[in-house]
Amino acid sequence: MAEGAKYDWLLLGDAVDRAARMWGDRPAVVFGERRWNYADFAAEVDRVAKGLMALGAQRGDHVAVWMTNLPEWLWLQYAIPKVGCCIVPLNTRYRTDDVAYTVAQSESRFMISIDRSGPIDYREMLCEAYPGIVEAGHLERLVFTGEPRDDSHADTLSWGGLLTAGESVSDAELAERAASVTVDDRMMLAYTSGTTGHPKGVVHTHRPLRNSRERAMLLGHTHNDIHMSYLPLFHLFGFGEVSIQAVLSGGCQVLFDVFDPAAVLAEVESLGGTVLHGFDSHWGDLLRAQREHPRDVSSLRMGTLAAGMESSTPVARRAQEVFCPTVSGWGMSESWAFVSCSHPTHSVEQRSAASGYPMDDIEFQIRDPETGDECPPDVPGALFVRGYTLMEEYWRRPEATAEVLDDDGWLDTGDIARMRPDGHAVFIGRHKDMLKVGGENVSPAEVEGYLLDVDGVEQIAVVGYPDPRLVEVPVAFVQRTATAPTDLTEDALLERCRGRIASFKIPRHVIFVDEMPTTPSGKIRKVELRDWALDRLGDPIHA
Secondary structure (H helix, E strand, O other): OOOOOOOOOOOHHHHHHHHHHHHOOOEEEEEOOEEEEHHHHHHHHHHHHHHHHHHOOOOOOEEEEEOOOOHHHHHHHHHHHHOOOEEEEOOOOOOHHHHHHHHHHOOOOEEEEOOEEOOEEHHHHHHHHHHHHHHOOOOOEEEEOOOOOOOOOOOEEEHHHHHHHHOOOOHHHHHHHHHOOOOOOOOEEEEEOOOOOOOEEEEEOOOOHHHHHHHHHHOOOOOOOEEEEOOOOOOHHHHHHHHHHHHHHOOEEEEOOOOOHHHHHHHHHHHOOOEEEEOHHHHHHHHHHHHHOOOOOOOOOEEEEOOOOHHHHHHHHHHHHHOOOEEEEEEEOOOEEEEEEOOOOOOHHHHHHOOOEEOOOEEEEEEOOOOOOEOOOOOOEEEEEEEOOOOOEEOOOHHHHHHHEOOOOOEEEEEEEEEOOOOOEEEEEEOOOOEEEOOEEEOHHHHHHHHHOOOOEEEEEEEEEEEOOOEEEEEEEEEEOOOOOOOOOHHHHHHHHOOOOOHHHOOOEEEEEOOOOEOOOOOEOHHHHHHHHHHHHOOOOOO
């Protein structure tokens, strides 16, 4: 069959229709007391798809989504690509400046947001960011979930209004639009932070769905599985490893709008949950919750754990003793999630201390950072990846794209890794200056940019500091100017960030220094600063 045929390259917008045909009366989504089977799921997706068409969404348009894990997020995940649009998932821990930048830079024509979540008022933040977004000249309509409020913006619509508008679109019109979508259309624009200081939009087509589909088969997922879906859907792990794989295999998703480990385990016991997912921080929280209030988790069949680094191995081993076998994997926004993965039949050591082997048609290469030569087994080097799942580009960032993606299709991941003789990859760290806080990428340059504007700051450098739960957290080293005000304190600097950038980006500690350690060329030696942080704050891992 020719490349591009739907049998070979499933489109995301078709996935729910396929599930409805195969498992229409099977449970698909559980959210609190509410339930949907796959026939219901497909009907909701179509209602939303028609609503988007009624608003004027055209093939190729970008639609930003800013909300916690709600059923509406799932409907949008499949409705947006079904009408040929590109979904732009936004981190729910973004704040005004973050969201203003990403919505404008992505050239999103439509934005759909949660109204509020607990004490967090997303509508208020959007109203504050709105002038900057509008100035970019792309956004036309805002849609909010929740109860309608009085709004000053004429282009605001309620979720109910979106669905009502869609009633004017016929089934035939939707089918015609869906049939025009191709596997090479933009499907997703996922923002990830980089060392340049600004988030970059990673463009994916529908092609990586093949990877998710193959892994669902590899892991034995079926319509009998019940996945606990608490990983944020805006994150590729939750998007591709939980939601998409459940739909492709006919499994049920138990959706949580926030991650509450005790609530997750209660639902495992109540509903007979079979699959858990997460980074080592999630599994660590689940282990603590089980220790404090034991639940019957005998229904669990397996779990996925983004492991493979030394710090995550103890959690991976303990999770398998307490809960179920886990498989490990690795991926990133630019490569797709879990482009390497272990198999359930591999040894506990392989599934705990490494991150699996490359999936079909994915190549890994470990290169000497200095010479570029390929390293032999067990010798660490820079990890390069090649395969059909890789991003197309960084949206509107050709220079940044060229920095990481060469003409032969190799992606410089920014990670240091080694390939074991058994073919499994072990990830050691990053050779690019990037932090990973509880699974979230943090650009030190972005945080430094915020704090460098503060009166009295001469130089600033943000580095990683080990954390028992989040793996690492940001720490800021600050050199004051000679005329710095006396009220330039740790609290004053951190207040500059609160409510403006995502909480996981905010430094946990500020350390004032008289001067920065530098190289002969004047570049700050961050490796030395990491040692300084351990000396001054202590080592929380090996204390």
